[in-house]
Amino acid sequence: MSTQVQRRDWITMRQGECVDIASIPRIESDDFSDHLKVARSRGVRLAQLFGRRTPDGGVTLYAFVANDNEGTVEVCCSRLTPSDRPPLRYPSIAAHWPAAQAFEREIAEQYGVHPIGHPWLKPLRYHATDDGSPPPWGPFDRNKPIPGDYPFYRVGGEEVHEVAVGPVHAGVIEPGHFRFQCHGEEVLHLEIALGYQHRGAEPLLLHRNATRSAIVAETIAGDASIGHALAYCTALEALAGATVSIRAHAIRAIALELERLANHVGDLGALCNDVAFLPGASFLGRLRGEFLNLTLEICGNRFGRNLLRPGGVLFDIPTDLAGKLRKRLEGLQPEVLGVLDMMFDQSSVLARFEGAGVLSEEQAEEIGLVGPAARASGCMRDVRHDHPYGVFQFSHIPVALETTGDVYARAAVRWLEVRRSIEFLLELLGNKPAGRTFEPLGPLRPNSVAFGLSETWRGEAMHVAFTDDADKLAFVKVKDASIHNWFGLALALRGAAISDFPLCNKSFNLSYAGHDL
């Protein structure tokens, strides 16, 4: 009976569906936090929480929770209306559900909304609020460099020292700042300050030039171009009520798995490098490129740019190309798996991987971890399996699961996924369905909302899109897996040796751009 009552307070959606914005159940702002608490108790996962400015100067909060067992996403909202007693406020959700911590900081930073009782309210990306109102941590000063004089959490004591790293790192990687509190080698606490990569991507998804918007979706996180483009296209196609042919879906899935292969193989090579196992680093570093080159064959770009567009794909894979790709994959399969067998056979590699940067299943659940990192901690979640869409509805990739939550587990999950993705691709390339690859989208349904979920190689990406009353795209909210997982890295480092940081960091390999947007 209780289920009945709860479900009336949520609207249930699936991938590819769109609903009227007005049909989303509205919860009183004072009860919103408790409402999510009840939802959490029945085992749903916080997929997205964001705010949207309303014309009267208020903010509507939207909560998207995933019911992974049923393949559904449930949605509710809450209106914060301006009163004579600013600022806008509501009881914090992160106070009882840590998975909400970054989302609530985002809302506070974008709109100056105060989540009352948030355990650790601080900037997320360092930018001004949309109306210039002060965020809860005090006025924003554009002229101060970030992280500037931000008061990092500090551990006191004579023998405690602090290590500051970034934003410009030693390697050729993205910028971010890491602040370690250490006692000797031991990391007592790691605080991660990001925002250097903030480009203002979300408003550009509404650009008058549709190609520009699609390319911005592809460049939210450049190594997950296909994954983000897929979530973006799924949301827009749902709003247009468009049906994409199975052939186009198959080509999208091929590109998605090639992207996963390139990144997983590259990550495994980089992990070898971080433990000074150079044969693995050198072989896998090169093999990563072979998968990028397969994507290049399909769409003319190693990162899959310009392949996915709302309405389908811009490049077909004719039979001769499919045969060529299949042949090259068949050649790569023993080569890659041979190197991985060699790598996982080395006691020097395993000794460094095992027990490093452990994240328990309980911690992973609490902070809402996603992707290979979550599966390495024993959390059974994979969008391809839980919220299947396109060809994943017909051909299933088994979920790769490990339980130890250490660097070894995060590497082993990738190893398993490499194996399975190659098998999946060989099958799909041998048996590609017929159909038109692209159909331009018709008008979008007005006053509606839809979402797209995809399992990027790094974890779940989600795009939520809203239309206005003139059937125009009016608002798009993007989530990269990284916004969940950066906190996981910080937790995994607790009690670890600081010299293990590069290894642990690589085992998560999170996106700075995808976090900063």
Add this chain to the structure above:
Amino acid sequence: MLRILKTRLAQGHRTTRFPLELPVLPERYRGRPKIDGSKCPEGCKVCEDACPTEAISTSGGLSLDLGKCLFCTACVDSCPEGAIKYTTDYRLATSQREDLVLTDGDLKLAGRMRDNLFHILGRALRLREVCAGSCNACDLDTNVLNTVGWDLSRFGIQFVASPRHADGLLVTGPIPRNMHHALMETYEAVPKPKIVIALGACAISGGPFADSPEVNNGVDATLPVDLYIPGCPPHPLTILDGLLRFIGKMPRAALGP
């Protein structure tokens, strides 16, 4: 140990022969566009309207700014006359910003760095890479040059950890306001004389993020640039080609026009 040796033998020698042998890229690869303004009907500007970054201009003859171009297919797909086509020519780097504006003629590719610089930096180039708002694709395909497939260090080019050990910066991304300060500090830390390379559409013009209030539309706005390598992202070959031209190590046969 034996297993490693066995795998090593199976892997073989994998370093590209470039630039002694020139590679052939797949037919779908989008390299340097070729434009033919004589095919344009009077007053037609469909490609200009289709272009996501206003890289194309039709006033006063057809021209395409490779510094803004994202190498998508919007112009090609929109043009009924076939006036714009992609070729598989990967050579795109130039020394001057204005050289990136493509018209009917040939592209003026990058030359060797200035003589006074070449005297000091020509034998070995140490670069500090600064990612400033890039989506990571430019950085990844720069990093690829360090793999055994390319072996960048055989040309005397190396990426270093500290700007104090560097001869210059290689910058990617549209320079977010939040990264501007760190970029300037890194530049200051590089000993003189120093060079700057702008890599990718974002670093040259802002790319897909051009005119966002959160970014600076590329490096040009704040630092003097010595080499432009366009693309979204540029292919590793395009990057290597640009770097070799810049340090004067490109054999004559591979130089082209």
